[in-house]
Amino acid sequence: xxxxxxxxxxxxxxxxxxxxxxxxxxxxxxxxxxxxxxxxxxxxxxxxxxxxxxxxxxxxxxxxxxxxxxxxxxxxxxxxxxxxxxxxxxxxxxxxxxxxxxxxxxxxxxxxxxxxxxxxxxxxxxxxxxxxxxxxxxxxxxxxxxxxxxxxxxxxxxxxxxxxxxxxxxxxxxxxxxxxxxxxxxxxxxxxxxxxxxxxxxxxxxxxxxxxxxxxxxxxxxxxxxxxxxxxxxxxxxxxxxxxxxxxxxxxxxxxxxxxxxxxxxxxxxxxxxxxxxxxxxxxxxxxxxxxxxxxxxxxxxxxxxxxxxxxxxxxxxxxxxxxxxxxxxxxxxxxxxxxxxxxxxxxxxxxxxxxxxxxxxxxxxxxxxxxxxxxxxxxxxxx
Ligand SMILES: Nc1ncnc2c1ncn2[C@@H]1O[C@H](COP(=O)(O)OP(=O)(O)OP(=O)(O)O)[C@@H](O)[C@H]1O
Ligand SMILES: CC(=O)N[C@H]1[C@@H]2OC[C@@H](O2)[C@@H](O)[C@@H]1O[C@H](C)C(=O)O
Numbered sequence: 001x002x003x004x005x006x007x008x009x010x011x012x013x014x015x016x017x018x019x020x021x022x023x024x025x026x027x028x029x030x031x032x033x034x035x036x037x038x039x040x041x042x043x044x045x046x047x048x049x050x051x052x053x054x055x056x057x058x059x060x061x062x063x064x065x066x067x068x069x070x071x072x073x074x075x076x077x078x079x080x081x082x083x084x085x086x087x088x089x090x091x092x093x094x095x096x097x098x099x100x101x102x103x104x105x106x107x108x109x110x111x112x113x114x115x116x117x118x119x120x121x122x123x124x125x126x127x128x129x130x131x132x133x134x135x136x137x138x139x140x141x142x143x144x145x146x147x148x149x150x151x152x153x154x155x156x157x158x159x160x161x162x163x164x165x166x167x168x169x170x171x172x173x174x175x176x177x178x179x180x181x182x183x184x185x186x187x188x189x190x191x192x193x194x195x196x197x198x199x200x201x202x203x204x205x206x207x208x209x210x211x212x213x214x215x216x217x218x219x220x221x222x223x224x225x226x227x228x229x230x231x232x233x234x235x236x237x238x239x240x241x242x243x244x245x246x247x248x249x250x251x252x253x254x255x256x257x258x259x260x261x262x263x264x265x266x267x268x269x270x271x272x273x274x275x276x277x278x279x280x281x282x283x284x285x286x287x288x289x290x291x292x293x294x295x296x297x298x299x300x301x302x303x304x305x306x307x308x309x310x311x312x313x314x315x316x317x318x319x320x321x322x323x324x325x326x327x328x329x330x331x332x333x334x335x336x337x338x339x340x341x342x343x344x345x346x347x348x349x350x351x352x353x354x355x356x357x358x359x360x361x362x363x364x365x366x367x368x369x370x371x372x373x374x375x376x377x378x379x380x381x382x383x384x
Contacts, residue, residue: 002027002351005100008088008133009343010081012107012122014182014255015204015302016050017218018042019084022339023092023099028347030163036092037336040084047218049073050107053121054255057109063119063141070109074121077107081122082130096132101372103346104137105338111150111254118150128373136346136370142383143356148363149252154179155197155360156348157341158187165298165330173295173322176287178313179338180204180303183253184283187360188290196291197360198250201282202239202258204303207275209260214268220276223308229273232266239278245285250362279303280312284320293320300327300334346370349382 004025011020019042023035042050049069056068066074081104089095106122124137140150158177162170169175170191177187184203188196207226208219220226239258244251261271287294297317303309304326314324327334345355354366372380 002029004031005347005350006098007101007103007343007347008085008099009103009339009341009346010084011105011338011342012077012081013338014108015208016042016047016107016182017302019081020336020339021084021088022333022336022343024340024343026344026347028344028351028353030160032160032164032340032344034333034336034340037333037339038088038091039335046076046080049076053107054109057119060110060117060119063117070121074123075126077121078123078126079130082127085131085133099133101346101350102127102131102133102135103139103342103344103349104135105139105342106137108255111252113144113149113151113252116144118144124371124373125377125379128375129377132375134375135373136349136382137373139345139349139355139370142367142369143361143363146363146365146367148356148361148367149198149250150361151252152179152185152187152197152199152360153345153355154185154338154341155187155195156355156357157337157344158197159189159193159195160344161332162189163193169296169330174290174292176290176294176297178283178297178299180279180283180299180301180309181338182208182255184279184301184303186283186286188292188294190292194291195357195359198286198289199253200286201244201253201279203279203301204306205255206258206260207272207279207306210271210275211268213260214263214271219302220272220306223276223306225269226272226276226306226308229267229269229271231277232270232274235261235265235274236278236281240281240285245282250289252361273308276306276308277312279309280316283313284316294322297322297324298327298330298332299324300332300337302335304334352382
């Protein structure tokens with residue numbers, strides 16, 4: 001059996017709501033022991049800086065460029081992650097020496113798979129120096145060098161989790177993991193262990209942008225606002241007829257690939273209701289590209305806390321004879337799954353194991369990736 005390593009994973013996702021941090025012990029293969037996890041919300045001021053960073057990033061043509069505010073935001077973002085790690089270690093009575101490696105996602109500020117360009121802010125060397133722990137960062141780039149979409153990367157972790165699910169959940173029909181973050185993505189794990197994965201559509205970002213613009217709040221808690229609205233069929237159709245769903249080639253999404261409705265399109269409630277439906281319907285529509293129909297959808301990410309999204313998803317899946325459960329009903333942590341995945345991926349990177357596969361990102365062959373930074377200042381790309 002391969003050696004077990006202790007890893008911390010750090011995720012700052014496309015919702016830009018904060019840092020998720022989680023501990024896993026794993027051999028980077030099928031054995032995963034999940035440890036404590038924590039979420040640290042960004043304050044409104046830093047969220048505004050991140051939004052500005054996304055705008056500044058639109059002029060990037062080479063992934064090492066940091067125009068406008070980007071260099072300063074990258075520094076601040078990294079120091080916030082370092083604080084998060086120190087605090088997490090303290091709260092869990094751990095020392096830096098207890099941790100073999102940190103998997104650091106950083107913040108995606110630009111993702112253009114058609115131009116093989118993906119940019120995550122996050123200074124791995126600085127984080128290693130600050131924490132005294134080895135850090136693997138920049139795990140998407142090598143996939144793109146080999147023709148992949150650079151996302152999603154979580155599927156290999158979903159497959160490891162699927163192997164540990166209770167048999168009644170997945171032995172007869174395939175399980176599909178769904179992550180409803182800012183963008184949604186799904187991973188099909190066949191009964192024979194085959195993985196197929198891709199981004200499935202807008203997640204919470206459109207809803208967040210809509211309620212922020214029209215009610216001044218960051219998200220629709222529990223789907224309360226949506227619960228008072230009705231689905232506007234024309235508006236929903238406008239989203240669901242986007243070439244993203246009708247094209248045959250699967251492509252990964254940038255946060256800005258879909259725009260929120262304009263003010264005159266709907267009332268606050270109807271807009272929130274329609275966008276919740278769009279999120280659910282996009283997942284089911286995208287599932288049509290899977291090799292087999294799902295038996296069960298296991299949902300993680302903040303969108304599972306929006307009751308209207310979950311109700312719509314359950315109704316649409318029921319029509320397809322599938323069931324929908326939140327990750328917790330499968331004994332998993334729906335808030336921490338991405339952070340756990342980044343810890344798991346960091347261990348795989350250190351071991352030189354593939355992070356992505358033709359069936360997940362469209363990469364030409366299974367490839368590893370990531371850049372390893374030691375606290376002493378050494379840096380090594382994987383593969384060299
Ligand atoms: N209680 C809640 N009720 C409804 N929605 C919620 C709730 N809590 C969080 N959310 C939604 O979930 C979002 C955050 O989800 P999550 O942290 O999974 O996304 P992310 O990791 O940033 O994105 P991605 O997976 O695309 O990188 C919030 O922006 C909000 O829209
Ligand atoms: C470029 C980028 O950051 N993509 C994210 C985003 O958020 C969800 C979806 O779009 C997914 O493709 C990916 O994150 C997940 C964690 C992944 O790579 O698996």
